[in-house]
Amino acid sequence: MIWLVQTTSGPEPGTVETAEPEIQSRTRPSQGDPANDWLCAWCFNRVASEKDRFACDGKSEFTFKNPEGVRFDILTFSRTIGCRQAGEPTLEHTWFPSHTWSYCICDRCRMHLGWYYTGPSEFAGLIRDRIVRASVVMS
Numbered sequence: 001m002i003w004l005v006q007t008t009s010g011p012e013p014g015t016v017e018t019a020e021p022e023i024q025s026r027t028r029p030s031q032g033d034p035a036n037d038w039l040c041a042w043c044f045n046r047v048a049s050e051k052d053r054f055a056c057d058g059k060s061e062f063t064f065k066n067p068e069g070v071r072f073d074i075l076t077f078s079r080t081i082g083c084r085q086a087g088e089p090t091l092e093h094t095w096f097p098s099h100t101w102s103y104c105i106c107d108r109c110r111m112h113l114g115w116y117y118t119g120p121s122e123f124a125g126l127i128r129d130r131i132v133r134a135s136v137v138m139s
Contacts (some may be wrong), residue, residue: 036048037050038075038126039134039137041130041131052080062095074126078112085103090102094117
C-alpha cells in the first residue's frame with residue numbers, strides 16, 4: 001500500500017512524496033490488556049485502550065468522507081499509546097469544527113491510522129479498519 005503525502009513546510013512546500021509502511025513480520029502482542037487494547041491491524045503494535053474512548057458530541061464512533069469521497073469509519077480516543085503525530089496541524093477539511101488535525105502514524109510500521117485533533121478538546125480519531133482488538137488477535 002502506498003500513500004501520497006503533500007508537504008506543507010520545508011524547502012519545497014507542496015511537494016508530493018510517496019510514503020509506504022515498513023514491512024515487518026506480524027507478531028502477537030507480548031504485553032497489554034487483551035480485553036481493552038486496540039492494535040495496529042498491520043503490525044499488532046498497541047495503539048490505544050478501550051478505557052480511553054472519547055465521546056465527542058455524545059458519541060465515539062463516526063463516519064466521514066474526505067474531499068475525494070473516500071469514506072472513513074473512525075473511533076475517537078482521548079489518548080493513544082503507540083502512535084505519533086505527523087504533519088502540520090490544519091483546519092482545512094476538518095471533520096470536527098474548531099479542531100485542527102494532523103496525521104496519526106503507527107510508531108512501529110508507520111501505517112496511517114487516523115488523525116490527531118486539537119482545539120477545544122484534544123483526541124485521536126483512529127480508522128476502524130486499521131485497528132483491531134487485542135482480544136481478537138489473542139484468541
